[in-house]
Amino acid sequence: MEIVYKKPSNLSETQPNNFCPGCMHSTAWKLIGEVLDEMELTEKCVWIAGVGCVANAHRYIELDQFNQPHGRACAGASAFKRCNPDTFLFTYQGDGDLAAIGLGETISAANRGDNFTVIFINNGIYGMTGGQMAPTTLIGSKTTTTPFGRTAGEHGYPIHMCELLNTLQAPSYIARCTTADVPNVRKTKNCIRKAFQNQLDGKGFSFVEIISNCPTNWGMTPLESLDYIHDVVLKEFELGEFRCR
Amino acid sequence: MQEKKFMKGCEAVAEAAVRAGCRFYAGYPITPQNDVPEYFSRRMPQVGGVFLQGESEVASANMLLAAAASGTRAMTTSSSCGISLMSEAISWLAMHHLPAVIGNFQRGGPGIGSIQPSQQDYTQATKASGNGGFQMIVLAPSTLQEAADMTYEAFDLADKYSFPVLVLLDGFTGTMMEPVAMPEAKSDEEVAAIKASKTWVPRGREKDHTLHNITDGAPLQERNIREAEMYEAWKTTEVKWEEYLTEDAELIISGYGIAARIAKSVVNDLRKAGYKVGLIRPIRVNPFPAQAFEKLNYEKLRGILCTELSIPAQYAVDVRNVVHGRTPVGTALSSGGEIITADAIYEAAVEMYGKL
Incomplete structure (x- = not known):
């Protein structure tokens, strides 16, 4: 019988991913895993974990990996890739990690054009620590540290990482996509593939932002959270390829 | 007799590091140790090494962390308040059990203090260079010859214990000049062999799904007990x-x-x-x-x-x-x-x- 679909070879058959039910981190990892297999990168790939919900999946993801402190994945990736340029390297970071505590490291690595890929999961909240305001939290959103809703006057506006990085000369690929519906899942996979190909071609820094959900801390069912992405989040965060060299 | 060269302290440290096989340096400008990054920026291209000017001490030390994880002999330097910013990554080096060399050219403190020499980071250096109660072997040169020799030795000690090692200098030693006989340079083959010997480096998993992991999987208390035993053993094996x-x-x-x-x-x-x-x-x-x-x-x-x-x-x-x-x-x-x-x-x- 012909095999038409199988689980990526780099996701564990025995370990759970430990993400909350309905969380689309697991979708992102399925896409990354599939692309790595399809591009035959699974055996030469190393990824650097940010600090946050991704810690739930360390045993689930069967790829060489190491951790950097909160927010420092891009600084570490710059050094690691320069020391071992033959290693295929990506970071996987959430919005608190990449856009708050690691904002300087992210922008600086992008500005140097270091030749690795960033997968940036934007769900507008700190998941692991229990639902605090992220730099990407929408105006009006109630979180555990904005109990009356985020206001522009008090907290500023949500940060747009793709647009921000798109002001720099060096990055070779910048895209924002979402896993909120099937057509967009396919587009997301395509963006990941392009970003990885850019790294293989030595074109420098590539960045894929994935608009994701957090049913647990948004206080929604998984299906409600997907509707919320379409009805509200995507009004703030425009999808598309901002740069493709 | 080995030829001596009239050198500045910062440059003696940097050249000794290169000769010890250091092939990665990241740092951020701070007086009185700017001659170190400047020297490495000229020297690293000559030996096929990597020089990175970090966007901060925090980033530089985290670059050091990843360079150590890559198996490369790696170094950073800074001064006092800059070392405080590096304490995050230094603690992570200890957690991951990674070899790296850090140089502190101490200046006046607390805070930004002064750019002049001091020895005000002694307690931080010997007892708490970051959270978690880890310790490092701390080398304390008093001449430029010692600064060169100890920097060279620091890389061997770091690899011996797979742990960070601190060279505790001061602004005086960093900026004065003295004749120094340089330790012998390791050959490219020796440098490559040291890197290749680090089998834990994540280079991509093997076909049989064997993962390389720099992090010791043992429970944290078990690891801390083992490390406490290492610190205790140092008291007889590593005192000088x-x-x-x-x-x-x-x-x-x-x-x-x-x-x-x-x-x-x-x-x-x-x-x-x-x-x-x-x-x-x-x-x-x-x-x-x-x-x-x-x-x-x-x-x-x-x-x-x-x-x-x-x-x-x-x-x-x-x-x-x-x-x-x-x-x-x-x-x-x-x-x-x-x-x-x-x-x-x-x-x-x-x-x-x-x-x-």
Whole structure:
């Protein structure tokens, strides 16, 4: 019988991913895993974990990996890739990690054009620590540290990482996509593939932002959270390829 | 005889590192150690190494962390307040059990302090260079020859224990010039062999799904117990100190690094004046050379005078803890970028010595 679909070879058959039910981190990892297999990168790939919900999946993801402190994945990736340029390297970071505590490291690595890929999961909240305001939290959103809703006057506006990085000369690929519906899942996979190909071609820094959900801390069912992405989040965060060299 | 070259302290440290096989350096500008990153930026391209100017000390130390994870012999340097910013990644080096070398050219503190030399980071260096209660072997050169030799040695120690090693210098040692005989450079083959020997480096999983992981999977308490045993073992295997004219001494002057260098000249002057004075100088300040003080004949000792560029005293606290009241422990101190004079140490020693 012909095999038409199988689980990526780099996701564990025995370990759970430990993400909350309905969380689309697991979708992102399925896409990354599939692309790595399809591009035959699974055996030469190393990824650097940010600090946050991704810690739930360390045993689930069967790829060489190491951790950097909160927010420092891009600084570490710059050094690691320069020391071992033959290693295929990506970071996987959430919005608190990449856009708050690691904002300087992210922008600086992008500005140097270091030749690795960033997968940036934007769900507008700190998941692991229990639902605090992220730099990407929408105006009006109630979180555990904005109990009356985020206001522009008090907290500023949500940060747009793709647009921000798109002001720099060096990055070779910048895209924002979402896993909120099937057509967009396919587009997301395509963006990941392009970003990885850019790294293989030595074109420098590539960045894929994935608009994701957090049913647990948004206080929604998984299906409600997907509707919320379409009805509200995507009004703030425009999808598309901002740069493709 | 090996040829000596007239070098600046920062450059001697950087060149010794390259010769030890250091092929990655990241750093951020801070006085008084800017000659280190500047030297590496010229030198690394000549040996196929990587130089990265980090966007901060935080980033530079995190670059060091990842470079260490890549199996490359790696170094960063900074000064005092910059080292504080690096403490995050230094603690992670200890957590991941990764070899790396860090140099601290101490300047006045606290805070931004001054750009002049100090020894005000002693306690931080020897006891808490980050969260979690880890320790590092801390080398404390007092001459440029030692700075070069110890930097070279630091890379071997880091690999021996797969752990970060600190070279504790000061702004004085970093910026002065002296003739230095450089240690022999490791060949490209030797450097490559060292990197290849680090089998834990994540280079991509094997076809049989074997993962390389720099993180020890054992429970944290188990690891911490193992590391505590390592620190304990260092107290006998890794202590190093210098004794100078201590045999018949009735007063001991003690200090490390630049303060000890000044103190040594004072010991010579005091001897000429008829005072029976000797010097104990830790060559490594962690592990602390308690043995040097246990050997002393406390019955004929009038006291121990600790000298350091720190107010309040920090090094003297460790000496007091070892001496445990067996003889008076005095201090001759300066701080905030002021360098203690030979005269000040001399006068304090004469006062402590009492009648000839």
